[in-house]
Amino acid sequence: LGALKTAAINQPLLVNDPDFRLMRAAANLMMGRVADARPDLTASGLADDPSAALWRGYAALLQENWAMARRELEAGRDAIYTQTPSWRARFKHALAAPALRQGDQATGGDAIADASGEAPTPDLQLQARLMKARHMAALGQSAPALGEFEALSKAPDEASAVRATLEGV
Helix, strand or coil: CHHHHHHHHHCHHHHHCHHHHHHHHHHHHHCCCHHHHHHHHCCHHHCCCHHHHHHHHHHHHHCCCHHHHHHHHHHCHHHHHHCCHHHHHHHHHHHHHHHHHCCCHHHHHHHHHHHHHHCCCHHHHHHHHHHHHHHHHHCCCHHHHHHHHHHHCCCCCHHHHHHHHHHHC
């Protein structure tokens, strides 16, 4: 964000460039600043951009707006392979969450399987396992889901361990 701010100060016309706005929105979302990202993501120059749709979907997911998250993430599917492996995994996880919340186990399961294959880092692999356990629970496979939640509750990543503990309860 600092580099983008410096660039905008030195070249004020950049702030209207769709690529600049998408980079700034992505940077804000990576920092959890959904409100700061929203004006850039809703700019008219990004309305039909599939990459922007992925980021709008991710923003909606952070706000637990399941319907919008799913709609935007599905609209951005054509751009998913333009993203880095870690963000591909995150976007696929992001698609799984609203699908499962909306009772669409098939789409959720497919997204989880895709995300599991994409997860390049240990923390994303733990998130994939957590999503898979949620999917098992949604399918009524309580015993295997509970076993996975219990195993994940001992994970070295504190955020995943806490989430798994809560899900297990």
